[in-house]
Amino acid sequence: MTLEIDVLTLFPAMLEGPLSDSIPGRIRERGLARIQTHDLRRWGLGRHRSVDDATYGGGAGMILRPEPVAAALDELRRADSTVILLDPAGEPFRQARAHQLAELPHLILVCPRYEGVDERIRGLVDLEISIGDYVLTGGELAALVVIDALIRLLPGAIEAESVAEESFANGLLEYPQYTRPATFRGQGIPAVLTGGDHGAVRTWRLKESLRRTLLRRPDLLVERSFSPEEERLRDEVAQEEG
Numbered sequence: 001m002t003l004e005i006d007v008l009t010l011f012p013a014m015l016e017g018p019l020s021d022s023i024p025g026r027i028r029e030r031g032l033a034r035i036q037t038h039d040l041r042r043w044g045l046g047r048h049r050s051v052d053d054a055t056y057g058g059g060a061g062m063i064l065r066p067e068p069v070a071a072a073l074d075e076l077r078r079a080d081s082t083v084i085l086l087d088p089a090g091e092p093f094r095q096a097r098a099h100q101l102a103e104l105p106h107l108i109l110v111c112p113r114y115e116g117v118d119e120r121i122r123g124l125v126d127l128e129i130s131i132g133d134y135v136l137t138g139g140e141l142a143a144l145v146v147i148d149a150l151i152r153l154l155p156g157a158i159e160a161e162s163v164a165e166e167s168f169a170n171g172l173l174e175y176p177q178y179t180r181p182a183t184f185r186g187q188g189i190p191a192v193l194t195g196g197d198h199g200a201v202r203t204w205r206l207k208e209s210l211r212r213t214l215l216r217r218p219d220l221l222v223e224r225s226f227s228p229e230e231e232r233l234r235d236e237v238a239q240e241e242g
């Protein structure tokens with residue numbers, strides 16, 4: 001199945017480059033995802049294709065008018081579409097949501113600019129997503145983050161093993177990784193990784209995932225349940241780290 005993504009933006013060129021190179025470009029070439037950008041001005045008002053106006057009540061900046069966005073959604077939305085508004089007040093974007101979106105047939109991403117979009121547009125979308133607690137100049141970079149995170153999860157996009165073992169896949173950060181040379185500026189690599197004992201490597205990786213998560217992102221562990229093996233390794237790490 002091909003995931004179809006339509007992006008509504010005033011700056012289509014901002015998305016084309018990043019979505020044409022490297023892995024996203026190959027995913028598109030192989031037909032796993034169809035991504036199309038649409039210039040919101042196509043649905044702009046009047047001779048000047050106007051899309052924004054001053055804010056009622058006064059204040060700095062312009063607001064995206066609702067009519068162009070609504071008209072674009074009327075044209076692009078299908079029965080199986082999920083419409084997503086990129087917005088700082090949206091749901092914080094997480095890997096679990098990326099997995100869920102990667103299974104849907106059709107996404108429409110709305111990328112406001114200026115001071116944001118007229119409040120009445122929120123009623124026309126299915127989901128609002130924020131990519132973090134900071135403010136960007138527009139929704140395009142946020143849309144790119146969302147698209148990049150989910151298209152790499154499409155079956156066949158990258159090796160299934162990479163997706164299964166990476167950070168957040170099982171609620172933990174990824175374990176440390178090493179490549180050649182075996183000694184770099186006086187630092188070696190953990191002996192277990194060259195010992196040829198696959199079971200020992202697996203246990204070491206799980207333990208180091210738990211260590212890294214405990215030290216850097218303990219918030220991820222709060223609601224996670226642990227297998228008996230994970231519990232044992234987590235207790236060992238907690239003791240080692242004091």
Ligand code: SAM
Nearest residue numbers: 086087112115116130131135136137138139142
């Ligand atoms: N006035 C808005 C506010 O205070 O929440 C900020 C508007 S921002 C300058 C313009 C647009 O950039 C937003 O409407 C949104 O589409 C996008 N944007 C900015 N920060 C974002 C974030 N953290 N996540 C997702 N989209 C963001």
